[in-house]
Amino acid sequence: MNPYIMSIFLLGLGLGTTITFMSSHWLLAWMGLEINTLAIIPLMAQHHHPRSVEASTKYFLTQATAAAMILFASSTNAWITGQWDINELSHPMSSTIMMLGLALKIGLAPLHTWLPEVLQGLDLTTGLIMSTWQKLAPFSLLMQMNLNNSVMITMAIMSTMIGGWGGLNQTQLRKILAYSSIAHIGWMILVLQFSPSLTLITLMIYIFMTLSIFCLFKMNKTTSINSLAMSWSKSPTITALSPLILLSLGGLPPLTGFGPKWMILSELTKQDLNMIATITALSALLSLYFYLRLSYAMTLTLSPNTTPITNQWRFNTKQPTIHLSISTMLSLMLLPLLPGIMTIIN
Amino acid sequence: MTYLMFLLLMGLIFGLIAVASNPSPYFAALGLVVVAGMGCGVMVSFGGPFLSLVLFLIYLGGMLVVFAYSAALAAEPYPESWGNWSVAVYGALYLMGVILVLFYFYGGWYESSWVPVDELSGLSMFRGDMSGVALMYSSGGWVLVISAWVLLLTLFVVLELTRGLSRGTLRVV
Numbered sequence: 001m002n003p004y005i006m007s008i009f010l011l012g013l014g015l016g017t018t019i020t021f022m023s024s025h026w027l028l029a030w031m032g033l034e035i036n037t038l039a040i041i042p043l044m045a046q047h048h049h050p051r052s053v054e055a056s057t058k059y060f061l062t063q064a065t066a067a068a069m070i071l072f073a074s075s076t077n078a079w080i081t082g083q084w085d086i087n088e089l090s091h092p093m094s095s096t097i098m099m100l101g102l103a104l105k106i107g108l109a110p111l112h113t114w115l116p117e118v119l120q121g122l123d124l125t126t127g128l129i130m131s132t133w134q135k136l137a138p139f140s141l142l143m144q145m146n147l148n149n150s151v152m153i154t155m156a157i158m159s160t161m162i163g164g165w166g167g168l169n170q171t172q173l174r175k176i177l178a179y180s181s182i183a184h185i186g187w188m189i190l191v192l193q194f195s196p197s198l199t200l201i202t203l204m205i206y207i208f209m210t211l212s213i214f215c216l217f218k219m220n221k222t223t224s225i226n227s228l229a230m231s232w233s234k235s236p237t238i239t240a241l242s243p244l245i246l247l248s249l250g251g252l253p254p255l256t257g258f259g260p261k262w263m264i265l266s267e268l269t270k271q272d273l274n275m276i277a278t279i280t281a282l283s284a285l286l287s288l289y290f291y292l293r294l295s296y297a298m299t300l301t302l303s304p305n306t307t308p309i310t311n312q313w314r315f316n317t318k319q320p321t322i323h324l325s326i327s328t329m330l331s332l333m334l335l336p337l338l339p340g341i342m343t344i345i346n
Numbered sequence: 347m348t349y350l351m352f353l354l355l356m357g358l359i360f361g362l363i364a365v366a367s368n369p370s371p372y373f374a375a376l377g378l379v380v381v382a383g384m385g386c387g388v389m390v391s392f393g394g395p396f397l398s399l400v401l402f403l404i405y406l407g408g409m410l411v412v413f414a415y416s417a418a419l420a421a422e423p424y425p426e427s428w429g430n431w432s433v434a435v436y437g438a439l440y441l442m443g444v445i446l447v448l449f450y451f452y453g454g455w456y457e458s459s460w461v462p463v464d465e466l467s468g469l470s471m472f473r474g475d476m477s478g479v480a481l482m483y484s485s486g487g488w489v490l491v492i493s494a495w496v497l498l499l500t501l502f503v504v505l506e507l508t509r510g511l512s513r514g515t516l517r518v519v
Contacts, residue, residue, distance in 0.1 A: 005506055012499045019492065028489070035496055042506040 001046050012039030013133065020137035025084050026074030030067060033105065033137055037063040040134065044118075044126055055121025059130075062104060062114040069101030086144045096148050105138040107178075108185055109159040116166065116178035124223075127174055128214040131181045132207045139203055142189070143196045152189060157279060159186025164286025171225045173217055176290055180249055181210070183287045190280060191264045194271050197345045202260035205334065209249050209257055212327035216242055219319055229297040234314055241328055243295030248331045250291035251284055256334035263342070351391045357384040359444055367436035370425035375413040382409055394475040 012035055020032030037060070044056040077094035078084050089095050100111065107115035119127050163183025167176045184206045192199045216238060217223070220231040232239045248255035261284060268277035334341075361384055364377030382405040389398040426433055482490055 001506070005502060008499065008502055009506075015495075031489075031492065031496070035499065038496070038500055038503050042503050045507055 009039045009043055017137045021140050024086055029141055030071050034067055036137055044122055051121040055118045058114055059118045066101045066104035069097055073098035089145055102138045102142050103155055106135050106185055107182055108155050109162040112182045116175045119174045119178040120172055124214050124218040131210055147193050156186045156190035160280050160283040164283050167290040173223055187264055191267055195267050198263055201345055205256055205260050208327050209331040212245050212331045215324040219317055225297050239299055243299045244332050246291040246295045250288040256331050259335050259338040354384050354387040363437050363440045366440055367433050369427055369433045371416040371420040373427050375416045379409045397475040
């Protein structure tokens with residue numbers, strides 16, 4: 001793609017999210033979301049092969065539907081109550097439709113089905129943008145709304161469970177990452193109405209972990225478990241660290257990913273939602289299984305191939321690795337700083 | 347006036363069913379044209395003639411392109427219309443859905459939603475749509491700038507998606 005055109009699209013991507021962030025009016029928020037969707041579509045289809053075009057078509061259709069639902073809900077609310085403010089979305093029907101629209105935008109189960117399909121058709125960089133940056137604008141709207149309790153908790157629990165179950169039998173890394181994204185978003189939405197700042201922290205930490213895992217896969221040029229198993233010879237440090245990153249995504253104690261889950265479970269028990277906390281904690285085990293399987297394939301075992309033929313040759317990587325190293329450090333070692341982060345964000 | 351409104355809303359619903367019931371592409375495009383026309387008529391009846399005119403011109407321009415393009419791409423010897431079973435079944439289903447919703451919302455949404463904007467004309471100096479246009483050029487100037495930028499961005503998006511003979515994948519052949 002021409003760099004000038006590319007910079008216009010990246011600018012549009014930033015502009016859309018910024019407009020949604022700074023608006024207090026639903027129409028402007030909707031405009032920001034639309035700019036966001038429009039700007040990323042050519043980036044998704046930039047390699048012009050049928051899979052990426054199919055992915056961008058699917059993305060366009062779902063996002064257009066979601067944006068239409070958002071516009072419909074906000075204008076219905078304005079019609080009934082005369083308010084365009086984001087905080088004043090008070091009518092139950094429009095608030096529910098709005099939440100469904102935003103859930104379709106971020107890929108919350110049961111409206112998640114587009115996410116694995118779309119992510120599978122993209123290259124890893126665009127997939128990274130898709131699963132991090134594109135979540136920010138809908139989340140900023142969700143955090144400002146008056147929410148419908150039961151619908152939200154139902155969708156959140158369904159999302160954590162479907163995120164775990166869906167990823168179990170996948171062999172494609174991008175689909176696994178999509179299901180991991182669905183499960184994490186379920187956690188974030190679950191705690192949204194009790195403690196929005198906790199949602200923000202979870203989103204931030206999820207973004208760090210996703211950044212490091214996408215950069216890792218990109219550096220190793222792997223898109224399936226098969227090629228992941230063969231990529232252990234490329235960089236020993238990365239090979240040693242990658243199970244830790246994966247387990248941090250899964251939420252094991254000494255790693256960063258444990259922090260948000262810990263805080264969310266503690267918040268849920270403070271709200272007397274012990275049953276929901278138990279179910280969610282158990283559903284994290286489902287996700288843990290496929291993270292563990294990825295780390296097993298990459299690091300903990302040698303693949304049963306004849307070594308001289310399939311081993312990859314080791315070169316010094318030409319790619320910039322600074323963001324990989326920073327995000328890896330953040331996603332491994334941030335847990336001791338969690339009280340500080342909580343204090344700053346609260 | 348109520349009869350005209352009734353007719354327009356009916357045309358709107360049937361046009362939407364014509365799009366959604368999955369007929370051949372150019373009947374769907376025809377349904378879209380009907381929906382656009384009827385929607386603009388509804389807006390005139392609600393008291394927004396200027397907005398309706400603008401929307402009608404823009405929609406008609408876009409719809410003509412879509413209509414010509416889909417008719418050229420998907421010309422078939424035996425097009426499926428409402429006479430075919432598959433389409434007719436979908437159409438009947440949607441119609442039943444509309445009737446159900448109508449029964450459910452009968453009290454609240456039936457005539458009370460047909461109040462035109464001009465009910466308030468005694469209270470304000472301008473009509474609703476005209477004052478909105480004036481606002482867009484005065485205090486809403488930045489929104490206008492952003493809208494213009496979005497149009498430019500859309501142009502780039504479309505050009506980038508369809509550029510090149512060999513690279514473009516949005517084509518049938």
